[in-house]
Amino acid sequence: MSIGKAAKAALAIIASGAMVASMAACGNSDSASGGKVTLTYFSWNNEEASKAYVNEFEKENPDITIDFGSSTSYVQTLQTRLVGNQAPDVFIITSENKADLISNGYVKDLTNESFMKNISDANKEFVSKDNKVYGMSTSSWASGIVYNKDLLKKVGVDSVPTTWDGFLALCKKLKAAGITPYLEANADDTRRIQDAFYGGILAKKGTDLTKLSEAKTQTPGTDEKTAYKAWMKLYDQGLVTRDTVGMTGDDLKTQFTGGQVAMITDGAWDFSTFKESGVNWGFSQIPAMEEGMEQYSQGSPSPAWAISSKISGAKLKAAEKFLTFMQSKWSLKEQSDGGDAVTVKGFNSNVVDQYKNVYEKNVKTGKYFLLTNFYSKPSVLSTATQSETQQLVQGSITLDQFATNVDKKIAEAQ
Amino acid sequence: MMTHVMSAVTRIKGRSETSDPTPGTVDEKSLYKKRKRRQGLRDDLTSFWFLLPILAVFVILFAVPLVQTLIYSFTDFNGYSMNMHYVGWVNYQKVFTDSSTLQGLIFTVIYAVLQTIFITVIAIPLAVTLNGKFFGRNFARSMFFFFSVPSMAILGLVWRYIFSPMKTGLVNSFLGLFGIDSLPWLSNSHLAQGCVIFVAVWAQIGWHATLYLAFLQSIPHDLYEQATVDGASKRQQFVHITLPQLVPGIVTSTFLLMNGGLKVYDLPFTLTKGGPGYSTYTVTQSIIQQGIGQSQYGVGSALAVLFTLATAVVVFAQMGVANSISRRFQ
Numbered sequence: 001m002s003i004g005k006a007a008k009a010a011l012a013i014i015a016s017g018a019m020v021a022s023m024a025a026c027g028n029s030d031s032a033s034g035g036k037v038t039l040t041y042f043s044w045n046n047e048e049a050s051k052a053y054v055n056e057f058e059k060e061n062p063d064i065t066i067d068f069g070s071s072t073s074y075v076q077t078l079q080t081r082l083v084g085n086q087a088p089d090v091f092i093i094t095s096e097n098k099a100d101l102i103s104n105g106y107v108k109d110l111t112n113e114s115f116m117k118n119i120s121d122a123n124k125e126f127v128s129k130d131n132k133v134y135g136m137s138t139s140s141w142a143s144g145i146v147y148n149k150d151l152l153k154k155v156g157v158d159s160v161p162t163t164w165d166g167f168l169a170l171c172k173k174l175k176a177a178g179i180t181p182y183l184e185a186n187a188d189d190t191r192r193i194q195d196a197f198y199g200g201i202l203a204k205k206g207t208d209l210t211k212l213s214e215a216k217t218q219t220p221g222t223d224e225k226t227a228y229k230a231w232m233k234l235y236d237q238g239l240v241t242r243d244t245v246g247m248t249g250d251d252l253k254t255q256f257t258g259g260q261v262a263m264i265t266d267g268a269w270d271f272s273t274f275k276e277s278g279v280n281w282g283f284s285q286i287p288a289m290e291e292g293m294e295q296y297s298q299g300s301p302s303p304a305w306a307i308s309s310k311i312s313g314a315k316l317k318a319a320e321k322f323l324t325f326m327q328s329k330w331s332l333k334e335q336s337d338g339g340d341a342v343t344v345k346g347f348n349s350n351v352v353d354q355y356k357n358v359y360e361k362n363v364k365t366g367k368y369f370l371l372t373n374f375y376s377k378p379s380v381l382s383t384a385t386q387s388e389t390q391q392l393v394q395g396s397i398t399l400d401q402f403a404t405n406v407d408k409k410i411a412e413a414q
Numbered sequence: 415m416m417t418h419v420m421s422a423v424t425r426i427k428g429r430s431e432t433s434d435p436t437p438g439t440v441d442e443k444s445l446y447k448k449r450k451r452r453q454g455l456r457d458d459l460t461s462f463w464f465l466l467p468i469l470a471v472f473v474i475l476f477a478v479p480l481v482q483t484l485i486y487s488f489t490d491f492n493g494y495s496m497n498m499h500y501v502g503w504v505n506y507q508k509v510f511t512d513s514s515t516l517q518g519l520i521f522t523v524i525y526a527v528l529q530t531i532f533i534t535v536i537a538i539p540l541a542v543t544l545n546g547k548f549f550g551r552n553f554a555r556s557m558f559f560f561f562s563v564p565s566m567a568i569l570g571l572v573w574r575y576i577f578s579p580m581k582t583g584l585v586n587s588f589l590g591l592f593g594i595d596s597l598p599w600l601s602n603s604h605l606a607q608g609c610v611i612f613v614a615v616w617a618q619i620g621w622h623a624t625l626y627l628a629f630l631q632s633i634p635h636d637l638y639e640q641a642t643v644d645g646a647s648k649r650q651q652f653v654h655i656t657l658p659q660l661v662p663g664i665v666t667s668t669f670l671l672m673n674g675g676l677k678v679y680d681l682p683f684t685l686t687k688g689g690p691g692y693s694t695y696t697v698t699q700s701i702i703q704q705g706i707g708q709s710q711y712g713v714g715s716a717l718a719v720l721f722t723l724a725t726a727v728v729v730f731a732q733m734g735v736a737n738s739i740s741r742r743f744q
Contacts, residue, residue, distance in 0.1 A: 079493050100494045243579040245690040246601030379708040391691040412508055
């Protein structure tokens, strides 16, 4: 072997050695070292939003170090890590991935854990299967009707009616006065009213929501048809422009803050925009579909913390400590200050005045519903209903066709 | 010094005399062939080492995923469990019976064909104009080229505001100045399709005009001078000199446009999200949505395999037609 070849071979060996060593170091990164446990935590929120919790937890638990990670494409990244046997110890379970995470056995059953004691029933139901709870969700969100008080006052009304017929009558009145009564974002945010109506229907029937995703033949389109029929009165009676199929949530905000529309559907995440706009605004519950029905809202528990089913021993204990910490008073106050509507029993979030009514009547009581939370293949359902809703509003398909098409999509995906 | 050079020449001469004999007898001929083959192998090996990096990139980033996609297309792989099962042609059947995918395929083909035609028809005269002499020529060239600099995704978001169907949308506000009613740009299926194609054409004309400009500048000027002396009009010069000379440029440009058009994703997604309904839905959006977004890797993979084959057929057919046209003008 010439010197050149020998040198190249040596270099190759050194490089390979360095690679193997670094890979070995990666493999050991989440193991205990020097009595300290390293817990890998993969979050839905970015580092900026999670930093305070991680720092405080490490301060309270000096024997545990958090190896934090997050991604803008959270669901796909977590999926890749799980399939590649690189599961984080603690991660987020959400409506998009909960069915797959539970059915593939990636998440630990948390039903009897002490930290689950104060979690509200609606939040538990969100991540349950066969009476077992797989995640800890501490807050929820609910959408409602954001209204311009000054525009409503012009037609002698000071609040949003509590029934759908009353709401339609108000829209007529506003339209007659030359005011655009209501807009919704059918380009990217369909189903706010429809989900609220459907939640009310299911509550009246006393349906067990956790069973919906287990039904062999799933018919979300047909199931929601009554709710859609009531909602379509907005368009059938010519109260709202069909151009909403091209409107996004951002478009709605621009219209509302510019004082060009009296009412829109939105939620707490946009309250800061309304506050800054100077518009005299209020936030109301979504009207009940019929007299005698409860006023449900489109809403959902927030994504929950889950523990990997693959960990045990000191790591599992550390993970349980972390979840206990995430529902501690300090942590809940931090979440509340950050704008989350906390639903843990015994804790009250300090929400803005406009949100108080919806927080008390919908969020804390669990009177909210999100269709995609309770059917398998939520992403398929979400995409299908959005496209079919747009066609329904355009008038290119009938309500029966809408239902058939949505059900067919779900059947194909199962 | 001279001695060194002479001896080197002698060495080379001597080597060439012994290593490269003029083939005469049968033995010499076979020896010659063997040496030639060995030399060829040595050359091939050298080329191989040069090609190895790009070959490795091709295998790792293209061939392996392609084979994986082919395998997944016959399984029920859901992205969460490697415990997948062979399902035969089920995923392929789903592709052909899914109405949204078929609608996506129709719009993708319309988009690819129309953008190719419009851009080619507009970019060539534009390039001819930009090739002429006028005040501010360099500025005009830069301006048209810069349209293509921002990513299509960003352009989609910007044009979303311009084509907003509300009265406050930029185009509708402008129409309002003349008392014209607002138009449902992005909320009417046909108008939305038109908007997507319009933005694609607007954004890519400059780049393709620049491509044609490069080809125009390589046309010998004396051809035009002779044509002028012969009394040919500007139109005749364009038809009989410029266009035939631009054929290689047209082949390149249309190939890029068709290929890019069939794979389009970013512009329709940011401008209309594939809506209203499925009117601006594309095949690539369907592959990404079904495969990754909805964890139906089997169906997404089957669609990707079929689309790769369809794209290959279209592109090879286009290359065949373009080559035959090229030969006619040679």
